[in-house]
Amino acid sequence: MAFQLYNKSETLGLREKFIASSCKLFFPNDPIKIVRAQGQYMFDEKERKYLDCINNVAHVGHCHPDVVKAGITQMAKLNTNTRYLHDNIVHYAKRLSETLPQKLSVFYFVNSGSEANDLALRLAQQYTKHEDIVVLDNAYHGHLNSLIDISPYKFRSLRPQKDWVHVVPVPDTYRGLYREDHPDPALAYANEAKAIIDDVEKKNHKIAAFFAESLPSVAGQIIPPAGYFQKVAGHVRNAGGLFVVDEIQVGFGRVGKHFWAFQLQGDDFLPDIVTMGKPIGNGHPLACVVTTKEIGDAFAATGVEHFNTFGGSPVSCAIGLAVLEVIEKEDLRGNATRVGTYLLNLLNQQKAKHPIIGDVRGIGLFIGVELVKDRLQRTPATEETQYLITRMKKEFILLSNDGPDRNVLKIKPPMCFTTEDAQFLVEKVDKILTEMETRMTDTCKTLLK
Numbered sequence: 001m002a003f004q005l006y007n008k009s010e011t012l013g014l015r016e017k018f019i020a021s022s023c024k025l026f027f028p029n030d031p032i033k034i035v036r037a038q039g040q041y042m043f044d045e046k047e048r049k050y051l052d053c054i055n056n057v058a059h060v061g062h063c064h065p066d067v068v069k070a071g072i073t074q075m076a077k078l079n080t081n082t083r084y085l086h087d088n089i090v091h092y093a094k095r096l097s098e099t100l101p102q103k104l105s106v107f108y109f110v111n112s113g114s115e116a117n118d119l120a121l122r123l124a125q126q127y128t129k130h131e132d133i134v135v136l137d138n139a140y141h142g143h144l145n146s147l148i149d150i151s152p153y154k155f156r157s158l159r160p161q162k163d164w165v166h167v168v169p170v171p172d173t174y175r176g177l178y179r180e181d182h183p184d185p186a187l188a189y190a191n192e193a194k195a196i197i198d199d200v201e202k203k204n205h206k207i208a209a210f211f212a213e214s215l216p217s218v219a220g221q222i223i224p225p226a227g228y229f230q231k232v233a234g235h236v237r238n239a240g241g242l243f244v245v246d247e248i249q250v251g252f253g254r255v256g257k258h259f260w261a262f263q264l265q266g267d268d269f270l271p272d273i274v275t276m277g278k279p280i281g282n283g284h285p286l287a288c289v290v291t292t293k294e295i296g297d298a299f300a301a302t303g304v305e306h307f308n309t310f311g312g313s314p315v316s317c318a319i320g321l322a323v324l325e326v327i328e329k330e331d332l333r334g335n336a337t338r339v340g341t342y343l344l345n346l347l348n349q350q351k352a353k354h355p356i357i358g359d360v361r362g363i364g365l366f367i368g369v370e371l372v373k374d375r376l377q378r379t380p381a382t383e384e385t386q387y388l389i390t391r392m393k394k395e396f397i398l399l400s401n402d403g404p405d406r407n408v409l410k411i412k413p414p415m416c417f418t419t420e421d422a423q424f425l426v427e428k429v430d431k432i433l434t435e436m437e438t439r440m441t442d443t444c445k446t447l448l449k
Helices: 008-018 065-075 087-097 113-128 185-202 228-238 261-265 293-300 314-329 332-353 382-394 419-448
Strands: 034-038 041-044 049-052 106-110 132-136 165-168 207-213 242-246 273-276 287-291 357-363 366-371 400-402 408-411
Touching: 049 419, 065 314, 087 106, 087 287, 087 314, 106 113, 106 293, 113 207, 113 242, 113 273, 113 287, 113 293, 132 185, 165 185, 185 207, 185 228, 207 228, 228 242, 228 261, 314 332, 332 357, 332 366, 332 419, 366 382, 382 400, 382 408, 382 419
Parallel strands: 132 165, 132 207, 207 242, 242 273
Antiparallel strands: 034 041, 041 049, 106 287, 273 287, 357 366, 366 408, 400 408
């Protein structure tokens, strides 16, 4: 079936007419019309090439031929639900299990990260017979009603905090409560969590789970201090709760040295439930929850069947398998380590040159650059960050921002990102920041005349 090709203004007009206004676009004042993509590049209707520095969904690269082929081949053969025996789902579960600690061995396949986190919430509450959830400040775990309730990033602008939801400080050692000069920020932040948990118990509530992104993303590309998860997990489990890690933004080797970001905390940390999404299917709607046999059995003991019409289908699992194979075949974890280290070094050189860069942090291809008006007070440079992102678009580089003050450049590109891409990105950042500083200097000179 052939569709009419619209020019950019016609497409925008039709979108404004038929698509809900709450469905926002990047660069709303001058949106980009993307018509195709390949690897780490996206192309507009004029065939102009943009370097994609933010699309962690296209994990192994946009339209990777191996992933596309796996989906097409299986779709031409069979696609149905999981009530029939099929090899793909067991192959995929077995292959995924090989990347995880042995105890995490029971899988549920769903369609999205939101579905995965909603299911994790149900699993935790069913297993513990408790209701209360502890979450990090500024966390975002999905758009379902249940997840908005446990996502401070969302619920603070929508509705009152539920009495069964408890918020602890995000372990941000740059602008948070305990900073890099604290003798033990992991302990200090964990004690904040313990204080909240103790207060919950005094009110005769019971903790079902602590939810945390392994590396808080929307909160500002945060790298929790080593040992934080272990300490919090001790407090949570003493209160009868479970520890749920959300790997939806950062899993599948993005951190380079490990397949899962929670492994950065050390071998002595084992979550009870892990959720996965976004990169798992390289753009195909696939997500997953993995847990222990004990928790899975408790969920089954309710007698209520868990079923997902599309989750775990032969096509989804074929695509998921292809993603895992590409990560291994192309050594994308090694690439994340090499390119990420190179990029961090380049960005730290820019930090030495440009005072507006307050902090550079990250691991692998998960990187945050925090812009501040002054380094002493660490005042967020929100407007400057947005200006830089808008200007980078004119240089054909796609960036975005995160953090509660929207002053953190987030860099989470496809894993095929190269050192040449990193150099190109940083050269343009340097150029624009230099222009901004020159303009500010000229303005000051004019005012002093």
